[in-house]
Amino acid sequence: WIRIGTFEFFARTKENSQKNLKQLADYVIKQSYPELENEDEKYEKMFYKLVDKTAELLALWQVYGFQHGVMNTDNFSMAGLTIDYGPYAFMDYFEKNAICNHTDVEGRYSYNNQPFVARWNLFVLINALKKICDEEKLENYMKFYLSIHKKIYLDMMNKRVGLDASKSGDANQFLIIELLGALEFSKMDYNVFFYRLTNLKSFNDLSSILDIAVFQDPLRKWFDSYKRACDEQNSSFESRFEIMKKVNPKYILKNYMLQEAIEKADEGDYTLVNELLKIAQNPFDEHEEFERFAQPTPMKFANIKLSCSS
Template sequence: MKLKELELNVDYFEFNEKLYQKLDATPLSKPKLISFNKQACDLINLDYEECESEEFIDFINGSNVLKGSVPYSMVYAGHQFGYFVPQLGDGRAINLGAVNGWHLQTKGSGITNYSRRGDGRAVLRSSIREYIMGEAMHALGVPTTRALAIIDSDTFAHREWEQESCSIVMRMSPSWIRIGTFEFFANTDNSKENLSQLADYVIKNTYPHLENENNKYEKMFYALVDNSAELLAKWQTYGFMHGVMNTDNFSMAGLTIDYGPFAFMDYFDKNCICNHTDSEGRYSYNNQPYVARWNLMVLAQALSEIANLEKMQDYLHAFLPQHENVYLQMMNKRIGLNPKNSGNNNLDLIVELLGALQSAQMDYNVFFHRLTNLESFDDISSITDIAVFRQSIEDWFESYKKVCEKDGSTFEDRRVIMKKINPKYIIKNYMLQDAIELAHEGDYTLVNDLLNIAQNPFDEHEAFEKYAQPTPMEYANTQLSCSS
């Protein structure tokens, strides 16, 4: 489909006009295309060659408004680091409308009514990180927003200690509604009516099978509990840390949204913190499932005018058991085991492994890739060679060997399982930094190379073999800021 044939649908204006703002983007100066995503083009039936045009760049930049589009920003509230903020919103994001069930949104398009004291811009480094990471998560089977394209510009913004070039990412999601959206609606005049209208909107977009159900608002909550339990299990399995799990960054569709100071863990540390403003470790790796449950409790309170609070609280008790069940299934696969064979979930073996990885100070995801390719218990040097301290890993292998022998699994049996879940490449922050530094010099080649690696993490990428190795220790588990 040609760009001019792409027609967007806006369905958000059924709400009271106080709950959104219609506005135009503030275009960047001299925009230039960094990259576009063919997989995302396929989702909205957009021809690839269209993405090389000036019209496409203007579309991302906000100066080319497509048919049917009425740009707007949403208001929402949220608990930030546990403290309620009554009004937040799309401070630098503008929604353009939906096509093929994908709601398009530009991030970095200028000041809105919800920018507070911000400038409405997103700088190049954070935009590159989000553009690539959404695709990396998708390739691993983790529910996430996607990205269509990213542009650079000659507009600059002040961040921390320097001026940085501004960028815009075109983001795509089945839904941009957050727990924080419900929090805001719950604190408005006519809150019951507004909440019902918002819940109906979420059900229509995300849970259409519930539209004609009795008690549909409770069932919407139950579905989000289920989706979130699985999402967090996948985050934990791959060592992903969101960094800012505020309720305004928590999706009603059970997706990973709002990539800020995120990270895939380098060496394993259950208390790892990837956000340097998170001084108390509220959003540390180990805390993420518990914070998710806390966020869902906040949602239950916000929904209490239109849904039965006691029923929602009762269902929430199932969150952690559901999460643990999915997590253990996935972790068994990461070590090549089928828990059905042994009649248990190998919890003790997995707990021992996590302790061993932490003691060994070993690259988390590289460990699993090398385990996938292990050919003998007599020579585990390909794994122990990347450990700072070896003994705990050697001890774990003794336990692992006994379980494998008891189950009667062979190296080939395990390899078949592991090859489907243990990628060779995980997008780490130091890799993204390499791409960012080149992009600041006007070289966007590595952005596109990392996009390809992110979308094909199980493949061989011979020119980038170095990225399949353990993260250099000087870059391992570094903390990032929320500045973007």
């Protein structure tokens, strides 16, 4: 649970700053990167591993529509984990500039900005570590951050539509960009779209997907591009299903579900709390008694902004 902000604190102290930073870095290495304990330049290597982990973490946040809400350095893990989310959300209908924290009026922590805020946080860490590290080496390694993030993101997004990112090059990237635009203009529930795409059996009947879009035309046009991409990769519905069923869960815990569980718990009924825990642990299972949670978020609850005290 050590954060970038913890390193900032000790970097700014006047007495024993270097000693304290080394002690803190040694603790982080012991807890999270034990393979580095006897390495040369272990503090630099700790930073490199955090850059890699952060690039992957932020890619996965983006892939599944997760919004942290308060990504300051005091809420940013040295282990590359998701911690300390106050106002947070899994996206309901897709909106690239969605803000889940109502106090974030400038959109610093908006969905689309998350990889870049993470990058900013890592540069703050460089400033704190420069007393015990080669600053130039850390800055040079940061040049890889966005490319690592992009590769993981595109690989995962391609799996979410059942395709192979390595087979189509730039055209494949454009397909994903086009999809995001179509989802936003259609006002389509983000994760429900991918689950229903997983189970699509024919391009002649898109009703299971289009019927839950507020506006259908943008998605119809995207499906034309998607069909071409599938043809180019000689991809069948069966082969895509095998890829997608592993990465497109039926259930994503959204805030309106959690709110319902909270309200019942306030009345002394913890049944839904326990059921949601089971769903969270097994999101690919059917859970037929909770089929309603696999449907699009009711619009009155969609993309609601929360506060740290919500």
